[in-house]
Amino acid sequence: MKAQQRRVWISSYLGTTIEYYDFLLYGSAAALVFGPVFFSQLSPLLGTIVALATLAAGYVARFAGAVIFGHYGDRLGRKKVMLVTMVTMGLCSGFIGLIPSYAAIGVAAPLVLVVLRLIQGLAVGGEYGGAVLMASEHAGVRRRGLAASAATMGAPSGAVIATGAMTLVATMDREALLSWGWRVPFIASFLLLALGLWFRARIEESPVFLADVARETAPVQRRSPIVELLRDHGGTVTKAVVVQLASYTGQGVFGVFLVSYAPPLGYAPPLVLLTIMIGTLGSVFTTPVYAALSDRIGRKAVLIFGTVANGLVAYPLFLLINSGVTAVFVISVIVYLCFFMTPVTSVSAVMLSELFPTEVRYTGVSASYQLAQTVGSGLGPLIAASLLAAAGGTDTTLIAVYIGVLAILSLAVLLRMKETAGTSLRSTAADPTPDVDSAQPPVGA
Template sequence: MSTPVEPTPLRPRAATHSPSAPPPTDTRRREIRRVVLSSYLGSTIEYYDFLLYATSAAIVFAPVFFSDLSPVAGTIASLGTFAAGYLARPLGGMIFGHFGDRHGRKSMLLVSMTVMGAASFLIGLVPPASAIGSWAAVILILLRVLQGIAIGGEWGGATLMSLEHVGGRGRGFAAAFTNAGAPTGSLLGTLALTVVALLPEDDFLTWGWRIPFLLSAVLLVVGLFVRSRVSESPVFTEALQRSAVQSSDDRRTAPIMSILRRPRNLVLVAGGCMAGVAIQIMFATFAIGHATKSGVPRSDVLLGFAVCHFVAIFALLGFACLSDRVGRRPVMLAGLGAFALLVFPVLALLSSGNAFLVTVAFVLGFSIVQSATFGPMAAYIAEQFGTSARYTGASLGYQAATLLGAGFTPVILVSLQAAASGSTYLVGLYMIGLTLVSAVFIGLSRESKDRDLDTYEH
């Protein structure tokens, strides 16, 4: 096969909102709003399911599914099942990315949501270890893997639907609604767990924690209805038409091969985004468990975490909007730098035993600092790839970042704290190291906020 060459960019369409294009019609504006809302709601539902597992792994699964282990060993084993979802996410990115680049974004989003909703509902039905022994953990891991495959396909498709429908100015803000679904979904899941955590301890561990998972069935019906009403990405539709006149060799080239043939962008976005994801998951797992063990009632910790997620929704969108003006890289680098400076004060607040100070730590470290890295991330990743393999490239890039930054982070942090006899100084040093590595990768990548999305190759 001949060496790929950089194609000549296509002329911008009216729908891309480029500076030289005429403004979109009212009908087109309504469609864009519907697509962005669909991506936001769909992402909210998927992350409700996926991150609800994270919080449950930190405070529920150890006594329910690993009751024969010591508290520390049970927590590590519980968080190990959590990691299984992250191991499966790149696989989901490859599967859904391939078919999404070949057959469309919309259909893959419907499938991914169905898989996620079904897996989450079934988690709420898994019998405890006291009833079926080790089979409980096996079933839990299998369902977690299905969650990982589903979220691996969800993020890329939802991001591209918003990004490609908007196209020009403001696309970073539009794409960020997919990432805004993460704190929104986690907020809903945390609130649900907060309510059931008010039950007596035995009732909570026996059946109360299952209720938020069973509610996934209701959210699934709502999500599928909303998603079924949006149109396919116009950028993908045009790319599909262009591919019909390409050579037969180009048509047979799998999107994954196109990415792996020139993997530089994939490596850079995976390395650049892993710290932002690690910060997110540090708060969703380690911080909640540590604050609880430091003396703050579980319901107060969860309420503080819910407050921080509410603030994060708006902070994330604000930083994404800022990135449309000054660029993706400056905003993300500023967030990483701020976290490196604040990580030890945040850990001290989490160790205080005071519910208000724990909430301050959540808002400062997660709502504000992490949002600066997470807000521009959706557009930053997707803009690095051409239309012919954008679903595959964006999905693999983001899911590789989650695997590197979050898959084993909870286990590593708990183990580091145990090795330091309960101190958090090794935890802080590890997180600072991750931020420095990601900052280097972001510095090596190119600024993408003005890139033409109609470019076919990456």
């Protein structure tokens, strides 16, 4: 079983890395080349705006993907859905690299681009929940947090690889970049897809799913998972989203909003991007550390630390950023991304899987995560920019207060939640089979 667990962890990590590479690669390309390639009939500024609008469309589709793929993941199995999401994302990204320009086929080019982007959003919306569940449902109670962190590590890994790939091709001369250079990272998705499928096809279906759902001796009439989730577990979904808000908002503010806020302070844009990329890469290594710690001391302790840290460091972090000292800026942002943002993002994955019963777990994990991502990382930069404008364009106090208020809300919910570490993921009372490796004592024993 240990060999199978390792295979599952590698599959979850690689799958999520590839999916987020494909999804986030689009963002760099949208800002860099999609305007002149697919919207050349518009002015350069308007073309860039429209290209970024297609980027936003993918984020809107993520929640829909969480519901759609969550439905089938809870009904048909985790593995089947994960294979579908990986193939869908890989093919869409590869095909984006093959779309002729607007100059070649006219309005069909941007239309195909938007359609593929929407399908990408659907796929990535269903990927995360499946990757988390396959890892956590194959693991024993003693190492479930560490196992689930494999999926969490994939998102920043994919972001770093995507940023690095587009940075590399951006060094080409403008004509080569626009004609074929930008296409290379997208077409490479076909190769990454083959690699991911090789690992993912060799893993076994979740033993928890097989025990609780697939092995039912009599058919059970159930509502749609999303209906059942909202009707019977709506409060849990709300709590799960609120618990993650402060951290994901901090991620959006100090990982995205900072790209536009820092340059006017005297920091070169390449330095800002490099700093964020280093901090993101560092979070890949601190994620399993915090996740493993949660296996030893409990989920709540790590989540509370991360939530309180986000609320307390926001204001002093802005003071350090506003200092104008390059070394202070670089160190403070990297430290935040590695050590203060990561406790919640690393543990929320396994915490979500322990909050929902098997029959709605895929939908619950996916929907809760995507909602928190949308409100936190998605709307966070926009809200931060609006608060900055309301304060005259220079005072970041309101932004820090906003993060602090979210931290208070998250903390209030956390303090009322029960500890989930060490609990069984099995929902079927009639099935006495314990979790994998559950003969080992739970956390705190």
